[in-house]
Amino acid sequence: MKRSLFAIFFVIGFLLAAPTDALDLTPRPATTSFNGLRVKRYFFEDAGKQMAFRIDNKMTVKGSNDSAEFKFDDLKSAAMQISRSPKNSETAFEEKGLESYRADARALVPGNATDVQLDQENPGAIAINGWTSYQFIFTYKLSGFDYRRSVTFLNYSKTEQLIMDVSAPAAEFDVVFIRGYQVLNSLSEFRGESAGPT
DSSP, rough: OHHHHHHHHHHHHHHHOOOOOOOOEEEEEEEOOOOTTTEEEEEEETTTTEEEEEOOTTTTEETTTTTEEETTTOOTOOOEEEESSSSTTOOOOHHHHHHHHHHHHHHSSOOEEEEEEEEEEEEEEOOOEEEEEEEOOOOOOOOEEEEEEEEEEHHHHHHOOOEEEEEGGGGGGHHHHHHHHHHHHHHOOOOSSSOOOO
């Protein structure tokens, strides 16, 4: 009985001690004005700030606190997800830590994929907003088709790390990655704009 009570209080204490200022990856719609026109955008909540981003008119986004999922209306087999990493930004992109990062990245490849190969490792693959990052690119076959998948670990802040996971048929991958990169590249705090429901 005492052990059960201790376990309960330990969990409660852990939850109370957990940071409440983490980036919330629930995408929320907003409207802004640009040259007199109303423009639809989205934003994430981040410790009282609203971090806005854009998607193109052939993309959709949905998600929850821990992840945002992006779909491409014109490329049905492609997808992108931005999610909270199980690690934090203090886990260095150095050889000792990279073994663990490789395993985490490999785990995102579908379990039914065949001929899985780690094709590339790219340090600093996403060099925007002062972020540090490390990327793994896999090739594999899925239902007989060639696929590529990039898994990029991104240090969003001093304590928070995100994962950008992009997958597509091999022939479409470069285009899909560029469109996904543009979403991240557009991420910035609303300044002097009106953010809120459309």
